[in-house]
Amino acid sequence: MLENLDKIKQQFHDELNAVESKGELEKIRVSFLGKKGLVTQELKNLRDLTPEEKKTAGMKVNSLKQEIEKAIVEHQKILEEREYLEEIKSAKVYDFTIPSSREVGTLHPITIIQKQIEDIFKTMGFIIEDGLEIQTEYNNFEAVNIPKNHPARDMQDTYYLENGQLLKTHTSAAQNTIMRKYGEPKKGEPLKVLFPGRCFRNENLDASHENTFFQLEGMMIGDDISISNLIYFMKVLLSEVFERDVKVRLRPGFFPFVEPGFELDINCAICGGDGCATCKQTGWLELLPCGMIHPNVLSMGGIDPDKYTGFAFGLGLTRLVMMKYNIKDIRMFNSGNLKQLRQFTR
Ligand SMILES: [Zn+2]
Numbered sequence: 225m226l227e228n229l230d231k232i233k234q235q236f237h238d239e240l241n242a243v244e245s246k247g248e249l250e251k252i253r254v255s256f257l258g259k260k261g262l263v264t265q266e267l268k269n270l271r272d273l274t275p276e277e278k279k280t281a282g283m284k285v286n287s288l289k290q291e292i293e294k295a296i297v298e299h300q301k302i303l304e305e306r307e308y309l310e311e312i313k314s315a316k317v318y319d320f321t322i323p324s325s326r327e328v329g330t331l332h333p334i335t336i337i338q339k340q341i342e343d344i345f346k347t348m349g350f351i352i353e354d355g356l357e358i359q360t361e362y363n364n365f366e367a368v369n370i371p372k373n374h375p376a377r378d379m380q381d382t383y384y385l386e387n388g389q390l391l392k393t394h395t396s397a398a399q400n401t402i403m404r405k406y407g408e409p410k411k412g413e414p415l416k417v418l419f420p421g422r423c424f425r426n427e428n429l430d431a432s433h434e435n436t437f438f439q440l441e442g443m444m445i446g447d448d449i450s451i452s453n454l455i456y457f458m459k460v461l462l463s464e465v466f467e468r469d470v471k472v473r474l475r476p477g478f479f480p481f482v483e484p485g486f487e488l489d490i491n492c493a494i495c496g497g498d499g500c501a502t503c504k505q506t507g508w509l510e511l512l513p514c515g516m517i518h519p520n521v522l523s524m525g526g527i528d529p530d531k532y533t534g535f536a537f538g539l540g541l542t543r544l545v546m547m548k549y550n551i552k553d554i555r556m557f558n559s560g561n562l563k564q565l566r567q568f569t570r
Pocket residue numbers: 492493494495496497498499500501502503504505507508
């Protein structure tokens with residue numbers, strides 16, 4: 225038996241010297257120390273010995289086992305070090321003392337207008353909130369009064385995740401979370417929140433449809449909020465963005481989350497209201513849906529609709545930027561075409 229151990233030891237060291245990779249090393253470990261390995265077999269053979277023989281032989285086998293374990297760990301370190309050195313050798317070396325010639329980037333036109341609107345609303349006391357892009361079906365639909373089987377759901381086909389959550393189809397998906405976060409407003413201190421965000425729809429792409437677009441939603445809830453508050457904020461917003469005195473008009477519009485609901489139009493900047501191709505000869509351009517928040521939406525958000533009212537508007541930020549800069553094709557925004565995008569940065 226002891227002779228056998230010497231042979232195993234010799235065989236191990238011969239094989240180890242030839243090892244060039246971690247995979248080969250693992251093979252050797254298995255062939256000596258694995259379940260059916262040579263050393264393991266010797267340990268099993270101890271059973272057949274007398275107690276006296278077992279003592280001496282046992283010590284020898286165990287010391288060989290330890291020697292092999294140690295040698296494998298050491299060899300592993302050598303291989304890792306070699307790998308590391310080769311990696312360094314093949315890596316590019318940058319000289320950080322050479323002055324950089326890279327150009328500084330610019331903000332995306334949508335980001336510029338978003339920040340501009342955020343600044344306007346901040347000065348009017350609005351809080352800016354950031355809604356999640358991945359939402360539950362409840363937040364995106366039920367909580368804004370769009371129950372299952374409601375026709376509005378068909379118009380807002382989106383991307384679903386395997387866990388049943390979805391990519392939000394409108395910024396309104398954040399309404400419920402925001403209402404619950406801030407709770408019922410104190411008297412004379414209405415809740416004023418602005419929440420811009422990226423939205424998604426499963427659309428066939430063309431010049432006016434994209435699978436990704438940006439909205440900017442505003443909400444004001446208090447004890448005596450009315451439509452005149454809504455019109456005031458809209459006029460301030462649009463005059464600032466378009467840098468002119470903007471005329472607005474409200475038309476009745478149906479949206480499940482508001483009651484009453486409106487379509488807000490602005491007078492066409494291209495023809496000044498006389499009628500042109502862009503405004504389809506009407507002199508007006510449809511800009512945003514808005515209205516008084518539906519009582520169901522308030523109560524689902526934990527706010528008593530008998531005590532409080534509020535308005536909400538959902539501005540199509542992408543559409544607004546297209547109108548401001550007279551951009552004809554929505555696909556330009558995500559095109560990554562810097563030459564085009566930089567025309568709009570200031
Ligand atoms: Zn026009």
